[in-house]
Amino acid sequence: MIPLPAAGREQVRRAAVDLLCRDRRSVVLMVALNALAATAGLAGPWLLGDIVDAVAAGRATASAVDRAALAILLCTVAQIVLARSALSTGYRFGERTAARVRERFLDRVLGFPAAVAERVPAGDLAVRGTSDVSAVATTLRDALPEVLIAAGQALFVLVAVFFVSPLLGVIGVLCLSGAAVATRWYLRRAPDAYLAEQAAGSALADELTATLTGARTVETLGLAERRLASGRAAIERAYRARRRTLALRTVFFPAVDVSYVVPVVAVLLVGGMLHTRGDMSLGAVAAAALYLRQLAAPLDAILVWLEQLQSSGASFARLEGLATLPLVSPPASARPPGGDQIEVRGARYAYDGGRDVLRGVDLTVRPGERLAVVGPSGAGKSTLGRLLAGVDRPRAGAVTVGGVPIADLPPGLLRRQVVLVTQEHHVFRGTLRDNLILAAEAPDRQLWRALAVVGADWAAELPDGLDTLLGGDGVVLDGACAQQLSLARVVLADPHTLVLDEATALLDPAQARATERALAAVLQERTVIAIAHRLQTAHDADRVAVMDAGRLVELGTHDDLVAAGGTYAALWRTWHGFTRPGGAGDA
CATH class of the missing domain: 1.20.1560.10 (ABC transporter type 1, transmembrane domain)
Known part of the structure; x- marks a missing residue:
């Protein structure tokens, strides 16, 4: 604090x-x-x-x-x-x-x-x-x-x-x-x-x-x-x-x-x-x-x-x-990124002067790939996600996009590069339209399309449509609907890289799978970094990065890591053992 x-x-x-x-x-x-x-x-x-x-x-x-x-x-x-x-x-x-x-x-x-x-x-x-x-x-x-x-x-x-x-x-x-x-x-x-x-x-x-x-x-x-x-x-x-x-x-x-x-x-x-x-x-x-x-x-x-x-x-x-307060402002010499590739080199990070929770992480995220970041609780997954999204700045090392430090990008430019979506979300007091155009100004037809992409069918049933007042004396959205609203903002922001820190956690399994499928359709040829607690997300990813005690200990495809018999294989066996056939359990 x-x-x-x-x-x-x-x-x-x-x-x-x-x-x-x-x-x-x-x-x-x-x-x-x-x-x-x-x-x-x-x-x-x-x-x-x-x-x-x-x-x-x-x-x-x-x-x-x-x-x-x-x-x-x-x-x-x-x-x-x-x-x-x-x-x-x-x-x-x-x-x-x-x-x-x-x-x-x-x-x-x-x-x-x-x-x-x-x-x-x-x-x-x-x-x-x-x-x-x-x-x-x-x-x-x-x-x-x-x-x-x-x-x-x-x-x-x-x-x-x-x-x-x-x-x-x-x-x-x-x-x-x-x-x-x-x-x-x-x-x-x-x-x-x-x-x-x-x-x-x-x-x-x-x-x-x-x-x-x-x-x-x-x-x-x-x-x-x-x-x-x-x-x-x-x-x-x-x-x-x-x-x-x-x-x-x-x-x-x-x-x-x-x-x-x-x-x-x-x-x-x-x-x-x-x-x-x-x-x-x-x-x-x-x-x-x-x-x-x-x-x-x-x-x-x-x-x-x-x-x-x-x-x-x-x-x-x-x-x-x-x-x-120690505010972090982009340096005057910050230049637009020269590409979409994200590089992490020797990244270390500690919260409020405590011990390092990331310890010399090296990682390259290729444009257009789907990368899952997994690991036990406290391994540093969410912290790495925050660094990748430019929310936090590494204590040592560098996290760059297109050769430019992500944390140095001005907010407007940063949102067009990387967006972090977490389990936390907020519905502002105002109309549904006001809540959506926080991400970007857009005509009504694009707002409705974004809601449809994330499966927010409830929006069509609101009494005043996009002019319906939310929060306060207006319509109060439950957790699942509020999270779908948050995901619709992401669709409107249209970044080339999306960091999902268990963004569908509050949706039931059927809603989560439907929303993830919709996002996958929208995010084709875009980079998706998923901080995964349900290992089914890792199974479907192009590559899996395995974190343990603040270090990146394994990196590869799901099949290769299971065959290697290391940390990921142990996590997969544990998760698979507690998952019913066809279900989606938690690690």
Whole structure:
């Protein structure tokens, strides 16, 4: 299993800057509108302070107060309009950027080589593709614009206080230092805590996925109590991680709540003392207090979204971590194969740093031949098939087609060369047509022909034909029908070489023989490599390659190998002994 990493802070920062730069016009417009809205909002307390001073000095007139009140009203309306415009711009920016995040996630996941895709934790990947993507999208759409607006408003308010009275401005800033200390304390601990919380949630999802997908095995082997214990342990780890983030919030929230009340109280006390001594006007004290009171709204907004920013920051780090997976890309110098012949020279392979499961295999597969690969369980048959299909890359040696390493071929070119069909198959939610044209675009008549070739007579009985919805709320195919659908995709892909890793295992013997006969008719003059567990497949092949303990120990025709009395002959006798006359048993 390949664990999914999280990106480091520097990588997250670069990715965030890249997203901002991709829509820089919207960011500049949002900041400009926010600055204008904050400027309009500063006029109210300033004008109110002038009115207070005029009234205190006995020089206020009704018309002057009315004009000031009208100006305050106009500035308030302007502030509302500009703030709404900034928020609307921010939402549009957020939706576009969230779409880029989703597309980037899909591109990265779809770009995984098959060897990587099938070894990553399914539960963790599902959580990243749902909860993490949604958290980042919500932040980009809602939190980021509102936090930018709130931060701009808070900055402008503080600047305004300094214009009214530098002394009161200094007092206000000093009294806000408690919020700065609490925020710094929180931000030093929150990123790791939220990453741990989300990792624990992904581990829990993996536990549930493993238990649900293996429910039959759990029931058959009586593993229910063990799986329950493992699930409870995962829940406990997730609970402890959640409690850690809750503990951080119980310290941070009250500290900030108190911090933006203290400056108002301090300014009123100090300003009142200065006013009684005649060192400061009453209007200046009122204006400074009102400005600092205006900090409550932006600080509240920042407080509400700060936790979301930490949580979504952890989600963004998990999404960007996919970019650090060791993906195998074809080298720029890869050239089209010079023929259809497949060569294996000194191939060695080990899974995830373990011991070699293939040990110096040499094999030539001639174009157009039918080669069966047989051997006892664990001999390396399926691993060799994966190397032949370009799914995995040999640790040492080479596996080539037409003189070009198979694993170096781009996916589109690889599918025209070699296709691997295993016992595993998948029916995507969508129409029957959508499921078929995954292999290649084709007109309806070719789709029906491919279904007919593999004996999928059930397709003609579907209520809407090729437009019938499969999976989910649509028609659910059983294992045999789903495998026939998978084989129909192979017919449409039309590769020159087909690697069958017991591709008809889920069909009953009659269906399997019919499907194999149909494939044989379609695959004339094409190479077929069958990873055989039923030795009847080997009996009908042109040549048989016998694997044992990761090595190719025998190679020849069925008759020659039986006559040689070696490993294959022993397998044949064992299989034949457990097979009824005319039946098709398993090795």
